[in-house]
Amino acid sequence: MYKNLHITFTQGEIYGLMGQNGEGKSTLLKLMAGLLSPNQGQIKWNNHLLGGRDSLQDLFFLPEETELPPTSLRKYASLLAPLYPHFSMSYFNHACSAFALEIKKPMHKMSFGQKKKSLIALGLATQTSLLLLDEPTNGLDVQSKSTLRSLLVEEKRNNRTIIISTHQARDLQEIITALSIMHNNSLIFHYPLDFLQANLTMSLDGHDQSFYTAPIGGIKQSLIPRNLPEPTSSDESLDLEFIYLAAIHEQNKLNNYLSTIIKGG
Numbered sequence: 001m002y003k004n005l006h007i008t009f010t011q012g013e014i015y016g017l018m019g020q021n022g023e024g025k026s027t028l029l030k031l032m033a034g035l036l037s038p039n040q041g042q043i044k045w046n047n048h049l050l051g052g053r054d055s056l057q058d059l060f061f062l063p064e065e066t067e068l069p070p071t072s073l074r075k076y077a078s079l080l081a082p083l084y085p086h087f088s089m090s091y092f093n094h095a096c097s098a099f100a101l102e103i104k105k106p107m108h109k110m111s112f113g114q115k116k117k118s119l120i121a122l123g124l125a126t127q128t129s130l131l132l133l134d135e136p137t138n139g140l141d142v143q144s145k146s147t148l149r150s151l152l153v154e155e156k157r158n159n160r161t162i163i164i165s166t167h168q169a170r171d172l173q174e175i176i177t178a179l180s181i182m183h184n185n186s187l188i189f190h191y192p193l194d195f196l197q198a199n200l201t202m203s204l205d206g207h208d209q210s211f212y213t214a215p216i217g218g219i220k221q222s223l224i225p226r227n228l229p230e231p232t233s234s235d236e237s238l239d240l241e242f243i244y245l246a247a248i249h250e251q252n253k254l255n256n257y258l259s260t261i262i263k264g265g
């Protein structure tokens with residue numbers, strides 16, 4: 001499915017993994033979680049091959065959709081806890097309370113969003129060094145998305161690596177620290193956000209040095225280099241969805257510019 005996919009995830013970063021439908025984002029997360037085996041190549045985490053028993057206790061995967069057993073969330077947590085050496089029951093209770101989850105409720109009777117929040121609470125409580133979240137905000141109500149952001153911000157301090165497949169980058173804009181984009185079955189874009197913030201900015205006008213121009217909310221916006229000699233009417237924060245569009249439409253222009261900076265050009 002992938003063409004020469006080489007990708008390195010750095011510990012402590014929260015990655016937003018974006019790409020069109022069918023690009024292979026979920027497949028990549030399932031490969032990393034050991035639920036699928038690669039036809040070719042290897043996947044390693046902390047120098048250990050992923051998929052083995054040792055690696056499973058140090059990663060948690062939230063699938064996009066799931067069937068849950070007819071047992072209470074509290075019981076399910078107690079069954080799962082022994083599988084993860086650093087499982088924190090107090091963190092689990094904290095996350096459940098933040099999401100207003102009923103821990104005595106049988107999980108198979110929960111709504112889609114309640115199931116998702118239950119699994120997110122469990123995933124956070126496992127304290128694994130790697131957390132793989134496939135579309136975590138999909139199906140969550142507005143309050144729950146905000147709670148998820150607060151919980152993930154806490155994770156930034158714990159040096160966990162979190163990879164989040166998402167079509168709704170704006171939901172997670174404040175907590176993502178690196179952006180990875182898959183397109184045409186390849187990884188076309190993979191940069192830390194502070195690097196992007198330091199080198200790119202949005203201009204409210206059409207601009208002759210624009211990498212990509214398109215309307216947002218009816219207003220024409222451009223993605224431009226940050227350090228232009230002449231002043232621009234630039235907005236301070238980058239819009240991740242706009243960068244995503246720029247990356248898939250103007251892949252070469254944008255990558256050439258960013259890779260020249262990395263090489264010190």
Ligand SMILES: Nc1ncnc2c1ncn2[C@@H]1O[C@H](COP(=O)(O)OP(=O)(O)OP(=O)(O)O)[C@@H](O)[C@H]1O
Nearest residue numbers: 001019020021022023024025026027028064165167
């Ligand atoms: N169970 C399956 N059996 C056969 N092919 C599958 C299966 N699941 C996914 N695929 C195929 O693998 C490819 C990648 O799918 P994947 O679900 O990884 O994409 P995605 O980027 O997560 O898409 P989306 O954004 O729609 O969730 C697609 O072409 C899809 O048809």
